[in-house]
Structure formats: structure tokens, C-alpha cells
Amino acid sequence: MTLRLFNTLSGQLDDLVPSDGKALRMYACGPTVYDFGHIGNFRTFLAVDILRRFLLLTGTKVRHVMNITDVDDKIIRNATAAGISIGAYTAPFELAFLEDLEALKVQRPEQLARATEHIPKMVELIQKLAAAGAAYQTEDGSWYFRLAAFPEYGKLSKKDLSGMEDGARVDVDEYEKDSARDFALWKAAKPGETSWDTAIGRGRPGWHIECSAMAMEYLGESFDLHAGGEDLMFPHHENEIAQSESVTHKTFARHWMHVRFLLVDGRKMSKSEGNFYTLRDLLLKGYKASAIRMALISVPYRHQLNFTFDGLIEATNAIERLRTFSQRLKTGNYAPGENPALQEAAKKAQADYLAALSNDLNTAEARAPIFDLVRAANTAIDQGQLLAGDRDAILSVLASFDKVFDVIQDSDAEPTRKAIEWAVQAGREADVAPELVGRESLTDEAIDALVAERTLAKRQRNFSRADQIRNELAEKGIILEDSKDGVRWKRK
């Protein structure tokens, strides 16, 4: 099944297939590790995750590279303020970022590339640009890209720069540039700042050059897909194209994917608005990692997503329905055989969900057939018409769905536990939601003992004592479920 994916460069849906017939080579812009990742960051990484998982599921191999920007103005500023090296400053944030990805079940790319470990590659590229007449050095030792050397500039973001006059907005500290829109390739060292001594002088890389250098290092001069948040389209990606193609004269990336920004409570997320959330903030409030994942992927990546707590609750409940159903299939007893209607329903659900994803990763549409199948199967179970062969067929559809969505398999306890641990270390115990504390306040054994006592009380028809125990547990976030097979309990 071929993925039809919107291509910013062509402005239409294009087939996404490996140009070499082997693996799809993709580069996705990663984080600048100067702070903890927020949900907006993760929406983008989750969208790319859905893409790669769909490709893998449908039999396309993937070679996925993601950069870690571990040197830039903010990092230098913050590290200097803290009196430590930039490496010492960024390391914990990089680690936190990778932990957050794991919590959200974002698959790790085949290759992570740190900017600071690829300085020679960047220098080499700048030298080539200089040789081609597309780069020049200013008096202070910085290097700039000469926009005039790349007539196609603007082809990605569809900007027509011809009408823009030079000199209209010249920053005071950039007076040396030939043209106001020329952008920095290499920034000359300033006293006290981190810098590298190289053939093009002492300094540090500009922001854009790292992606060009590292993408070419791992994927070649021309590759299949480049992805990132919509904000990166201009100028970052436009600049990457200019830098790369001025040297190689080949198409840098054939396909460009941009993920729409999200809103929080209907407004742009920002610290000053007070609607800025990191993943850790949400975990500490008691929301499950799976719910956050579901909420962030349920709206197709090109649509604006309005992130709300109501939305998280909805996602939580929707996942619960799927998990309960899955358990019902796995634990029930079903007679041998197959029900043709259910076999057909399973087949249709599988086909429909994949078809929806293949259409520009329409995750919202992809959910529908799965829920249709859940209802049909539940009805059949109630009527005794679901057979063992149907159970197997339906479980395999759920497994396939989970290869992409990955929300049914429950591994929510670990990220929450880690977040609490982190909060304690970071002196943020106060941010841990009380119900999370309650959930962990009783051991499994203690709960089992209370449940047993309640069962005994019920048998003796001492319902007031039984209800009392149930209420006490409920206050601590322990939910009891009576069934004919005994009592089940779970932490809310």
C-alpha cells in the first residue's frame, strides 16, 4: 500500500516511496536541547512516528535521521549563566527528551546526530559554498550565505522575495552583510563563548548548516523525505535547500512534510499565556502517557489541533474502551469455529484503517473502523456468536492497529512513576497530583487483603462493611470491579 502524503514542495499529495527501491531515507528536525520538551514539540515527533510506523507496517524499510541541536544562542546564553559548559548544560535535557519520547512510545530514529559532533562536516560544506561563490566572509570573521546566488530561493515556502528591498530591516549587528536577507552559516567567536578552531576561522555554526551537513552525511546529497514543524518551513528549511543545492545541484529532499502547530485552549501555547505544558507537567497532573499520545495523534497532522484537558479525558476513555475490549477477547472462552460475518468485519476494519492512513495519514478516519469492529464484536459476544477463529482474527486487527497507534498495550505505569521520581529529584513534589500519591500509597498486597475482607463481608451479607471498604479504596484511586469470575481492581 502506497502512502499518499502531502508534499509542501509540490503543493499536492504525492506518493512516498524509496527512490532507491530499498529504504526510505528521511530526515526529521529534532529538538534544540535547552529545555524540557513541550506538547507542541511532541505533536510533531508523534506525527513523524505515525509516518514511520505506517511505512514499516506496510513493508517499507526506513532510514530515519534526527538531529539534536546542542549548540545555539539560547544554549550558550543559559550555559554561560549557569557557569557550565554547553555539553554539561544540554546533556540532561537530551536525556530527558529521549525519556519523553519513550514515554510517548515514539520510536527512536535509526540515527541521532548531534550538531557538536559534526562541526568538520559543516566547515567542509561552507568551504564548498565559498568555492561556488555562494558564501562570503565578513570583517568580523562570520560567514554568510549569499541569497543572490540561489535564484530558486523561496520555492518551498512559495515566497516571492523579489519585491523585498534590501536594507528595509537591517539589524544593527548585521551591518556587514551584503544583503539583509543573507543568513549566517558560521558565527565568529565572541569572547567567552564556546567556539571551534577551524579552517574557516574560530567560531560556531549557524543554525541551518547543521541539518544540511548531517542529512547529507547520513542520507546522501539527495534523499526522500524531510519533515518538521510548520514553523521550520521558512526560513530553516528554505535555507537548508539553498545551502545544499548550491553545492550539489541536486534536489536536496524530494518530499517535505510539515506538521501544523497546535493550540492549547484555543490559543497559541506560550509561557506568558499560562497554557504551556511539558510532557512532565501532564504526567504529574495524573494524565496517562497513552492518553497524551492519543490526544496528540487523533487529529490529522495537517490540521490545527486544539489541545485541552477535556480532550485528554476523552482520549483516556476511548483507550479504556479498546483495552477493555481487548481483555474481553483474550480472557473469554469461545467455541471453535468462525462466524463469516465477523471474519468479514475484521477484514473490512483492517482494510479501512490502512486505507485511511495511506491517505495523508488520516488518523481521525483510521480510528473509526476499529471502533466499528469493537461494537460489532461486543454485540456478537453478548449473543454468543463470536467464535475462537473470530477472536483470533479480531485480535490480529487490534495488534495491527496498535503497530501504528500503540495505545492499547498498557505501559502507562512506568512513565508516570518516572515522572514522579523526577519531580522529587527536581524539587517539584508539590506538582504531583494528590490522586497519584494516593494511588501509590497502598501496596498490591494491602489492596488484595482489603478486597478479600470485602468479599467475605459480602458473603456474610454484611453489605455496609463491604461498601465501606469499597469507598475507602475509591478515595485512594483504587477501582473495584465485581464480576462473576471474582473481583478485579485497578489503579485509576
Added chain:
RNA sequence: GCACCGGUGGCGAAGUGGCUAACGCGCAGGUCUGCAAAACCUGUAUACGCGGGUUCGACCCCCGCCCGGUGCUCCA
């Protein structure tokens, strides 16, 4: 200002030039239960921003307007 995206039932969110406009959440009723909860089933609201136009026929195409959002070299 220029450019782009969106406005679908209580909420979220698909989709289509004409058949009953998905799905999820919520809500209501039922089954079950000592009662609940949970789970499941059923039902639910006669939803396509406004005004024109094209068409045999538009929520879907075109024009205008209103509203919301975003971008225009910090930003996933």
C-alpha cells in the same frame, strides 16, 4: 497590511456534487448487580458560519462577508 488554514450535532473530529453526513466522548434508557461501579447493548440531538452564484441537484465548486487560528528570518 500580505499570505495561508479552518468554521460540521453538547464537545472533539472525519467525509461526500445526489443514497440513512463516519467515529470518539458526553448524555439517557436497558442488561448485569445486594446496591453500585465497571462492562456491554440500544438510543440520543432532525449538525454542515452568513449572503450570493454555478448546477437538474452543494455542506462539498466559485465570489463576497463575518468569526477563529497561523505565518511574514526566536519557535515543533
